[in-house]
Amino acid sequence: MDADSDVALDILITNVVCVFRTRCHLNLRKIALEGANVIYKRDVGKVLMKLRKPRITATIWSSGKIICTGATSEEEAKFGARRLARSLQKLGFQVIFTDFKVVNVLAVCNMPFEIRLPEFTKNNRPHASYEPELHPAVCYRIKSLRATLQIFSTGSITVTELWKQACCTSLGSSALL
Amino acid sequence: MPGGGHCPDCGSTELVEDSHYSQSQLVCSDCGCVVTEGVLTTTFSDEGNLREVTYSRSTGENDQVSRSQQRGLRRVRDLCRVLQLPSTFEDTAVAYYQQAYRHSGIRAARLQKKEVLVGCCVLITCRQHNWPLTMGTVCALLYADLDVFSGTYMQIVKLLGLDVPSLCLADLVKTYCSSFRLFQASPSVPAKYVEDKEKMLSRTLQLVELADETWLVTGRHPLPVITAATFLAWQSLQPLHRLTCSLARFCKLANVDLPYPASSRLQELLSVLLRMAERLAWLQVLKLDKRSVVKHIGDLLQHRHTLVRKAFRDGTAEMEAGEKELRGRCQGPEQGKEEVASSSLNLPEGKRPASPTPLLPPCMLKPPKRICPPPPVSTVTGDENISDSEIEQYLRTPQEIKDFEKAQAARQAARSVSNPP
Numbered sequence: 357m358d359a360d361s362d363v364a365l366d367i368l369i370t371n372v373v374c375v376f377r378t379r380c381h382l383n384l385r386k387i388a389l390e391g392a393n394v395i396y397k398r399d400v401g402k403v404l405m406k407l408r409k410p411r412i413t414a415t416i417w418s419s420g421k422i423i424c425t426g427a428t429s430e431e432e433a434k435f436g437a438r439r440l441a442r443s444l445q446k447l448g449f450q451v452i453f454t455d456f457k458v459v460n461v462l463a464v465c466n467m468p469f470e471i472r473l474p475e476f477t478k479n480n481r482p483h484a485s486y487e488p489e490l491h492p493a494v495c496y497r498i499k500s501l502r503a504t505l506q507i508f509s510t511g512s513i514t515v516t517e518l519w520k521q522a523c524c525t526s527l528g529s530s531a532l533l
Numbered sequence: 534m535p536g537g538g539h540c541p542d543c544g545s546t547e548l549v550e551d552s553h554y555s556q557s558q559l560v561c562s563d564c565g566c567v568v569t570e571g572v573l574t575t576t577f578s579d580e581g582n583l584r585e586v587t588y589s590r591s592t593g594e595n596d597q598v599s600r601s602q603q604r605g606l607r608r609v610r611d612l613c614r615v616l617q618l619p620s621t622f623e624d625t626a627v628a629y630y631q632q633a634y635r636h637s638g639i640r641a642a643r644l645q646k647k648e649v650l651v652g653c654c655v656l657i658t659c660r661q662h663n664w665p666l667t668m669g670t671v672c673a674l675l676y677a678d679l680d681v682f683s684g685t686y687m688q689i690v691k692l693l694g695l696d697v698p699s700l701c702l703a704d705l706v707k708t709y710c711s712s713f714r715l716f717q718a719s720p721s722v723p724a725k726y727v728e729d730k731e732k733m734l735s736r737t738l739q740l741v742e743l744a745d746e747t748w749l750v751t752g753r754h755p756l757p758v759i760t761a762a763t764f765l766a767w768q769s770l771q772p773l774h775r776l777t778c779s780l781a782r783f784c785k786l787a788n789v790d791l792p793y794p795a796s797s798r799l800q801e802l803l804s805v806l807l808r809m810a811e812r813l814a815w816l817q818v819l820k821l822d823k824r825s826v827v828k829h830i831g832d833l834l835q836h837r838h839t840l841v842r843k844a845f846r847d848g849t850a851e852m853e854a855g856e857k858e859l860r861g862r863c864q865g866p867e868q869g870k871e872e873v874a875s876s877s878l879n880l881p882e883g884k885r886p887a888s889p890t891p892l893l894p895p896c897m898l899k900p901p902k903r904i905c906p907p908p909p910v911s912t913v914t915g916d917e918n919i920s921d922s923e924i925e926q927y928l929r930t931p932q933e934i935k936d937f938e939k940a941q942a943a944r945q946a947a948r949s950v951s952n953p954p
Contacts, residue, residue: 389929389934389937389938390928390929390934391927391928391929392926392927392928392929392933393927405927407927408926409923410913429913431913431914432913434916435913435914435916435917438916438919439919439923439924442919442924443924443927443928446921446924446925446928447928470748471751472748472751473751473752474699474751477699478699481696482696485687485690486699487683487686488700488752488753488754488755489667489668489669489700489754489755490668490679490683490686492752492753493752508752509748509751509752510752
């Protein structure tokens with residue numbers, strides 16, 4: 357594929373993972389009792405809370421650290437995280453929304469061609485790792501962008517990266533391979 | 534020289550600090566008299582200030598080889614001997630194990646992981662020397678779980694920064710086929726099922742190469758493909774007596790495990806062979822099916838390069854022609870009519886000529902996945918105001934809380950009744 361070819365790639369962001377802190381101790385038992393749509397995992401010491409809009413799942417620890425997953429954009433992740441912090445405020449905790457950070461972005465893309473994985477691995481030796489006995493895809497790591505790509509023989513590519521723009525850059529550079 | 538000191542013996546001021554082993558002493562350099570000496574033992578109050586250093590933090594751990602590491606190194610050597618590997622492999626695997634053991638993450642890992650690490654080091658050594666050894670074999674020998682093995686293997690490759698080449702398919706075919714117990718007659722293997730090793734090996738290699746060219750190997754576990762290819766090769770060498778034997782029975786006779794996906798690979802390989810047969814003039818008239826095509830595998834393999842190249846070229850050309858026709862029809866009915874009318878076959882409108890199914894990668898033959906409509910452009914910025922009414926839906930009302938507590942108490946009571954102490 358040439359760099360000048362004008363085939364547009366549809367990149368779909370399927371998951372954004374973010375973290376934030378509430379700077380206060382959270383009583384998990386109280387959240388489990390008074391919150392709706394919660395699952396209390398006593399053995400591991402966390403509460404799972406699901407929001408409907410935006411559709412995200414939050415993992416809440418008693419230390420005040422919260423991880424939100426399931427959002428389809430960074431803005432949506434922030435909105436969902438703020439909504440969650442607001443719900444905890446309503447429950448009576450002295451929540452301060454701080455240290456918000458997007459930790460991971462997962463995107464999916466389909467190439468319009470098939471890929472012969474053994475040849476691909478041979479030509480991209482240090483970055484690509486292919487173990488057909490373990491996983492049907494090649495794991496390609498771009499160190500500069502800190503991205504991991506899973507390339508399947510059907511042409512489907514899954515990217516996990518730190519932020520959205522780098523996701524698109526890494527997919528663009530993978531198309532050139 | 535410390536100031537203000539005189540030797541009590543000779544009165545000299547030439548006093549030097551010289552320690553006798555670990556005891557510091559002040560000695561007169563003229564007559565050798567020991568003026569003062571340090572304390573050898575520590576007092577009780579001094580010892581109160583001492584901190585205990587755990588063994589794992591002391592330097593002693595790095596100097597000595599721990600018992601666990603010694604056991605691991607012995608296991609590496611035993612595994613190499615069981616697999617009958619050359620002695621150079623043993624030394625390399627031992628070196629990798631020692632290198633891995635220097636990392637704190639491995640040193641502090643559980644025994645299960647250290648056991649699996651033995652297999653990882655041997656596997657990496659074999660791969661680097663192109664010795665065909667599968668992960669399944671290593672896991673079976675170590676009684677290890679493949680999930681644990683895969684995690685440890687990926688960790689070790691990353692930690693040691695190793696470049697591990699891929700498994701060589703041809704070598705794996707030779708080793709795997711040699712393990713089939715079909716080359717000598719025995720009470721369990723009748724004479725009609727016994728086969729010559731060289732013939733079977735060469736035919737299996739050709740079938741595996743064909744599978745590789747036709748996209749049946751890429752992205753898949755190699756062993757089921759090789760099992761299916763070996764079965765077809767064995768059947769095709771004497772189809773008269775062997776067509777009635779199933780894949781499962783064949784594996785039982787050969788004393789080999791039947792991998793689960795092998796039957797799907799067999800069907801895929803047979804479909805590829807059928808599509809190749811449709812392009813051979815003397816086989817077109819025979820109207821072959823998946824059973825009868827086995828008899829002609831020899832012919833098909835002889836001409837496989839040409840057939841596959843031709844089939845792929847025809848397949849992509851037909852697909853492109855089909856797409857162009859569809860596009861033409863969509864553009865306008867008149868244009869479509871013209872195109873259909875100009876075709877030399879004079880078929881009624883809307884019908885394409887019957888053509889042999891194109892030989893294409895399996896993913897292209899399957900119906901395309903439902904393409905999700907692109908998500909509507911979201912106007913969420915992340916900093917909007919959140920109204921109270923939106924939050925209320927995530928909180929229980931006081932009545933709901935009371936009902937929930939009642940339900941929990943009732944469940945607890947029911948549990949204690951059913952499980953009396």
